[in-house]
Amino acid sequence: MNHPKEKNDAAKKAISTDRTRTNLLRVPEQNAIAYLVQHIPNWMTSNLLSAIGFFGSMLVLIAFILGRHVHLCYLLLGVLGYAVSWFGDSLDGRIAYYRNKPRKWYGFALDITIDWLGIVLMGLGYIIYAEGSWKIFGFAFVVLYGWEMLTALIRYKITNRYAIDSGLFSPTETRLVISLFFVLEVLMPGIFHYFAAGITLVLLALNILDLRNLLNAGNQKDKEEHIQKN
Numbered sequence: 001m002n003h004p005k006e007k008n009d010a011a012k013k014a015i016s017t018d019r020t021r022t023n024l025l026r027v028p029e030q031n032a033i034a035y036l037v038q039h040i041p042n043w044m045t046s047n048l049l050s051a052i053g054f055f056g057s058m059l060v061l062i063a064f065i066l067g068r069h070v071h072l073c074y075l076l077l078g079v080l081g082y083a084v085s086w087f088g089d090s091l092d093g094r095i096a097y098y099r100n101k102p103r104k105w106y107g108f109a110l111d112i113t114i115d116w117l118g119i120v121l122m123g124l125g126y127i128i129y130a131e132g133s134w135k136i137f138g139f140a141f142v143v144l145y146g147w148e149m150l151t152a153l154i155r156y157k158i159t160n161r162y163a164i165d166s167g168l169f170s171p172t173e174t175r176l177v178i179s180l181f182f183v184l185e186v187l188m189p190g191i192f193h194y195f196a197a198g199i200t201l202v203l204l205a206l207n208i209l210d211l212r213n214l215l216n217a218g219n220q221k222d223k224e225e226h227i228q229k230n
Contacts (some may be wrong), residue, residue, distance in 0.1 A: 009080045015076035022113050022203055023121055023168075023172060025173060025176075026170075032064060034085065034192055035089055037098040040048050043189050044095075045095075045100075046093065046103075046107065047092075047110075049091050049092035050092040050110055052084060053085050053092060054088070054117065054118060055084060055088070056082065056083070056084030056086070056088060056118075057079045057081065057085050057119075058078075059078065059081030059084060060085070060121065060122050060125055061121040061124060062077060062081075063075050063076070063077035063078035063081055063182070064125030064129040065125065066126055067129055067185075068129045071119060072185070072189060078125075078184060082176075082178065083175075085175065086171075086172060089114070089118075090172070092107070093107045093108075093111060108162075112149065114173075116149060119145045119146065120142055122141075123142035124142075125136045125140070126196060127139065130196070137193070137196040141200055143197065144200060144203040147202065148210065149208070151210045151211060154214060155210075155217065159217055178199075
């Protein structure tokens with residue numbers, strides 16, 4: 001019988017992909033994923049996990065709508081939505097690698113599509129929840145997150161390395177921070193708007209920094225290809 005630590009180490013190795021991770025919570029997140037892939041029932045497929053992740057994004061949308069039109073406490077449903085979103089989004093591809101049934105490009109295309117639709121739903125939810133000029137930050141968040149996704153895809157094309165993190169932050173840290181402000185909004189109504197403005201400015205700064213690094217990487221590859229050509 002394999003020792004639990006050996007099984008966990010084997011699971012970590014099995015779920016490793018070509019993604020470079022730099023986020024703050026990468027170690028505990030990796031440990032959690034390695035544990036979960038060993039205990040997910042066989043009937044729960046990668047496609048089902050992707051659907052579960054998308055359902056989590058729908059819960060966030062519903063939380064905003066109910067929080068606006070029914071009662072503020074319904075915003076707490078968004079915390080559950082982000083937990084469900086993390087579960088499905090983090091495990092759909094990893095479970096395929098763990099079961100030795102990876103579909104790299106199929107999974108890549110599906111993952112990007114669902115991530116984008118999820119961001120649109122979350123931004124739409126905030127636009128419905130917010131009043132007046134605060135709504136602009138919901139639109140700006142969707143645009144800037146989409147920009148970050150495009151940067152990641154272009155970086156993959158240039159460097160052949162797919163990274164979903166911006167420094168110490170990844171979708172996981174983003175979900176946790178937004179969940180915290182769902183709770184704070186229930187306790188201190190109105191604070192979420194200032195958070196939305198703040199995270200929009202942070203995303204803008206990160207996108208500009210990532211764009212600079214991306215252009216440098218592209219310039220370096222141009223030089224290498226020019227040398228090879230000549």
